[in-house]
Amino acid sequence: MSEEVLETTYVERAERVILDLLQSSGRRDGNQVTLNQLRKILSLSNRILNRLEASHPEAQAPLNEDQLAQLYALQVQIIYQSARMASVRTFQERSGILAELKKVRSYGEFVAWHRYLEALNAYQKYYASY
Numbered sequence: 001m002s003e004e005v006l007e008t009t010y011v012e013r014a015e016r017v018i019l020d021l022l023q024s025s026g027r028r029d030g031n032q033v034t035l036n037q038l039r040k041i042l043s044l045s046n047r048i049l050n051r052l053e054a055s056h057p058e059a060q061a062p063l064n065e066d067q068l069a070q071l072y073a074l075q076v077q078i079i080y081q082s083a084r085m086a087s088v089r090t091f092q093e094r095s096g097i098l099a100e101l102k103k104v105r106s107y108g109e110f111v112a113w114h115r116y117l118e119a120l121n122a123y124q125k126y127y128a129s130y
Contacts, residue, residue, distance in 0.1 A: 010112065014119035017095045018127055025090075033091040035128065037081060038121045041097075044074050045114050052107055059108030071110070075101055095120055 021033070048070045052063075063071070078098050082089040092098050097117060104110045 010116035011119050014095075014116060015123050017120060018123040021091060021094060022127055025087075033085075033087045033124065035121070035125055037085065037088050038091075038124055040081060041074070041078055042117055042121050044077055045117055048074060049110065049114050052110060057107040059106070059111070061107050062105055063107065063110070068105075071101060071104060 048067075051070065052067060075098060078092055078101070082092050082098075097113075097120070100113055100116070104113055
């Protein structure tokens with residue numbers, strides 16, 4: 001998905017993903033990805049974003065090798081969390097966070113991906129509190 005498409009649809013897409021996950025597995029049956037599990041991924045993503053922002057990049061600036069290495073580490077963390085818990089695997093597959101992260105090659109694309117992740121986290125918190 002392009003940065004432009006993700007940028008304009010990420011909020012609606014995040015809400016749809018969370019609602020679909022809640023409906024398919026039940027709201028409180030233990031099969032939902034927890035906020036703590038999401039926060040682990042979001043925390044690492046925040047650290048990467050902060051490092052990227054410190055270099056004041058242009059939106060279309062390609063990421064250098066060190067920055068891409070940080071994204072690869074984030075991919076590994078998502079894969080690891082997915083292997084540990086079926087709920088995380090279901091979440092990452094339905095949300096597409098891993099597939100989308102693998103496409104990121106510029107600062108702007110990472111910012112768009114990160115906003116999507118934040119929206120997923122927000123909707124999970126919002127709907128899980130019912």
